[in-house]
Amino acid sequence: MVVVQVGEDEVDRLFQALADATRRDIVSRVLVAEYTVSGLAEQYAMSFAAVQKHVAVLERASLVTKEKRGREQIVRGRVDAVQRARRLLDEYEHIWRQRIDRIGDLLAEDASDQD
């Protein structure tokens, strides 16, 4: 089977983390440069705690890492998680291509294929 062998709930967390504009913006920022949590919070019109929660969601989804440096916490983006998400979508496209191939097969053979 072509089904990916990553934990389903892990994938859930990945896409769920990406399903918020603020979080996607955070990801694109921390992929470019390092930010402290408060440095990120300054960028958005919401409370510090709200941004803190967003970062926590991203961390649980492995999209960012936090590293304590003195009294501040450095946030960095993890491109490998992004790549994994992209690869999952690649698989869907691959499945779809097989469908196209199968249509070709059906046209070539008899139409007696059901399951």
Place this chain on the structure above:
Amino acid sequence: MVVVQVGEDEVDRLFQALADATRRDIVSRVLVAEYTVSGLAEQYAMSFAAVQKHVAVLERASLVTKEKRGREQIVRGRVDAVQRARRLLDEYEHIWRQRIDRIGDLLAEDASDQD
């Protein structure tokens, strides 16, 4: 800029739709073959209405289409939506590569680059 020009809430819907294992399974099925809604519902240990809701979420995210045929509704996967999601993630990787390039620049030049 490399920033994609798709509505943010549209992207929200896309990733949010993908953030559920049942919905991802539906997508992979309807990318391979056509299903009726009740045909899909048979595949899962949940009520028909629950599956119906999942399909509605996928439809709102443009990941599937529904086409009425007689008394049944045919569900098909839209690979273009999958591709768009994949392309969004591609951009994140691209941003990340630019960061790598920038690090190279900093090493080559003087370290007087801040913003």
Place this chain on the structure above:
DNA sequence: CTGAACTACAACCATACGGTTGTACGTTAC
């Protein structure tokens, strides 16, 4: 040492989500 800065976390609120059951309506079959 004291105060300010950075973070963590709990409590709370409104809303959305995933699931259920029940009802209603168009379509097919007999």
Place this chain on the structure above:
DNA sequence: GTAACGTACAACCGTATGGTTGTAGTTCAG
């Protein structure tokens, strides 16, 4: 025409989500 099928949708429930404020613990500066 009637019964069964496929679908749509509303109402409801428990829980998760995204936001807030408030409190408390570390760490840095003076």
